[in-house]
Amino acid sequence: MVKPIAENRRARFDYFIEETFEAGIMLTGTEVKSLRTGRANIAESYASVEGREIVLINADIPPYGHANRFNHEPRRHRKLLLHRRQIDKLIGAVQREGRTLIPIKLYWNDKGLAKLEVGLAKGKKLHDKRETEANRDWQRDKARLMKGDRGD
Numbered sequence: 001m002v003k004p005i006a007e008n009r010r011a012r013f014d015y016f017i018e019e020t021f022e023a024g025i026m027l028t029g030t031e032v033k034s035l036r037t038g039r040a041n042i043a044e045s046y047a048s049v050e051g052r053e054i055v056l057i058n059a060d061i062p063p064y065g066h067a068n069r070f071n072h073e074p075r076r077h078r079k080l081l082l083h084r085r086q087i088d089k090l091i092g093a094v095q096r097e098g099r100t101l102i103p104i105k106l107y108w109n110d111k112g113l114a115k116l117e118v119g120l121a122k123g124k125k126l127h128d129k130r131e132t133e134a135n136r137d138w139q140r141d142k143a144r145l146m147k148g149d150r151g152d
Contacts, residue, residue: 005114006040006106013132015102015121021090022109023116024081025056030064030072035114037064040106047080047101047118049091054080056103056116080116093120 011017027035034040045059056078063071082090093099105117124132 002107002109004105004107005035005038006042008042008045008102008104010043011102011104011119011121013124013129015100015119015123016128017102017104017119017121018099019120020104021082021086021118021120023054023118025106025114025116026079026081027061027114028072030067030070031061032114033067034061034064034072035106042103042106042116045103047103049094050077052087052091054082054087054090054101054118056080059103059106080118090118090120 039062041060046057047054048057049055058075059078060074061072062074090101094101100121100123102119102121103116104119107115107117109115
């Protein structure tokens with residue numbers, strides 16, 4: 001189990017995640033150092049198609065404290081690194097089927113490279129969100145009841 005640097009916890013609440021992809025991210029040196037301190041936010045970010053590339057937009061990686069004038073722009077667009085076949089599949093899904101690319105989790109892989117889990121998602125309607133919330137509440141209540149019925 002990899003420990004995430006940043007997680008988008010609302011992604012599964014707001015969207016039906018149909019498929020996930022692991023993508024690399026083009027980062028500068030100060031961005032990597034800032035991520036090593038464990039500070040990043042992908043909650044309001046999304047991935048978009050620009051030309052024949054997929055770009056992460058609005059992900060917040062705060063400036064590195066010890067870097068001076070060579071620091072990076074915190075919310076700059078960052079290119080996602082995927083195989084060409086995956087890029088073409090995602091571009092087709094976004095343009096033809098109206099899907100959305102949502103960043104789910106930012107983490108370090110086994111080799112120490114920053115990776116982003118991107119989900120191909122379909123937006124939920126209000127009644128779907130209510131149903132998700134009701135199921136979550138029921139699972140919590142059920143676990144609480146089962147814990148209390150042991151007969152200790």
